[in-house]
Amino acid sequence: MKFAIALYSAAHAPSSRRALRFAEAALAGGHEIVRLFFYQDGVHSASSNIVTPQDEQDLAQQWSTFVSNNQLDGVVCIAAALRRGVLNNDEAARYQRPAVNLQAPWELSGLGQLHDAIQSADRLICFGGP
Amino acid sequence: MSTLHVLSHSPFSDTRLDSCLRILGRGDALLLCGDAVYALQQQSSTLEDKTVFALEEDLQARNIECPQWAVAIDYPAFVDLSIQYDKVNSWL
Numbered sequence: 001m002k003f004a005i006a007l008y009s010a011a012h013a014p015s016s017r018r019a020l021r022f023a024e025a026a027l028a029g030g031h032e033i034v035r036l037f038f039y040q041d042g043v044h045s046a047s048s049n050i051v052t053p054q055d056e057q058d059l060a061q062q063w064s065t066f067v068s069n070n071q072l073d074g075v076v077c078i079a080a081a082l083r084r085g086v087l088n089n090d091e092a093a094r095y096q097r098p099a100v101n102l103q104a105p106w107e108l109s110g111l112g113q114l115h116d117a118i119q120s121a122d123r124l125i126c127f128g129g130p
Numbered sequence: 131m132s133t134l135h136v137l138s139h140s141p142f143s144d145t146r147l148d149s150c151l152r153i154l155g156r157g158d159a160l161l162l163c164g165d166a167v168y169a170l171q172q173q174s175s176t177l178e179d180k181t182v183f184a185l186e187e188d189l190q191a192r193n194i195e196c197p198q199w200a201v202a203i204d205y206p207a208f209v210d211l212s213i214q215y216d217k218v219n220s221w222l
Contacts (some may be wrong), residue, residue: 001213008222014164015138018185025205123212128222129138130164 001031004121006114011052011059019127020062027070027077035073035117036091042128043081046074049101052071067105078108089130132157140165146221151176155202159215161208162200163188164210170197183211 003026009015023033038046045063052058067074081102082091088102102108118124135158141147145167150160159181162169167188169177187209189196196202199202203211212218 003212012206018138018163021205022208029206029209031209124180125218126220126222127213128220130140 001089001123002034002121004037004114004117004124006037006039006124006126006128007042007116008040009130010041011047011050013041013128013130015058015127015129016042016045016063017057018067019125020059020066023066023129033070033072034121035075035113037069037079037117038074038076039114040077040080040128041084042056043076043084043086044075046076046081046106047101048103049088049099064105065082072105074106075109075113076102076106078093078110080122081108111117131216132159133217133219134159134161134211136161136163136218136220137166137169138162138164141169141219150221151180154180159183159211161185161203161211165192167192167194170194170200183207 003021005023007019018120024056026033026117047060086102087097087100087110089100090102133155133162135150137146137150139146161183165187167184170184171194178199184196184200184205186204187201
């Protein structure tokens with residue numbers, strides 16, 4: 001079964017953790033994740049500038065490791081990311097901003113990538129809110 | 131076409147659950163996670179004749195016992211449910 005997973009909440013929201021646990025369980029069950037799409041506040045989950053207290057789970061790091069280790073397509077919505085200050089090298093240079101906080105394995109792209117993922121997946125599962 | 135409705139907001143903070151129940155189809159089911167599991171504590175019997183699942187970890191975190199008419203599930207079962215139902219609708 002092919003899954004497309006969309007995340008609408010930041011890394012500190014319980015729903016971000018729920019999405020990650022679901023994604024892990026999907027792969028463990030032998031299923032495929034065609035794309036992870038991080039939209040709205042979900043773009044914060046891809047920021048490399050998040051500092052999590054030592055006694056808490058570092059969800060942003062766990063997401064990054066999960067995407068890298070499984071060589072998944074982790075797409076961050078470019079419009080949502082720019083308005084929240086989540087920039088990769090190209091965008092920081094384009095808008096002359098002093099910091100870059102989006103690196104591999106993440107990729108900035110448009111909403112069309114979500115549409116495309118929905119077309120090629122059997123199921124779209126969205127996570128967001130609390 | 132059957133739908134699995136996923137809720138994570140507390141039933142005491144907004145009207146998502148009420149709206150969801152209003153459109154719930156015959157073959158549809160509810161999956162309660164996060165604070166939505168508090169809906170299992172309500173005295174009313176609005177959920178008892180529905181197909182209701184709840185994430186076990188969220189029940190444990192809130193010390194809520196799963197009633198007989200609901201089913202506590204883990205993440206692999208969540209994945210299975212998302213396949214069993216034709217669509218998954220998250221009430222974001």
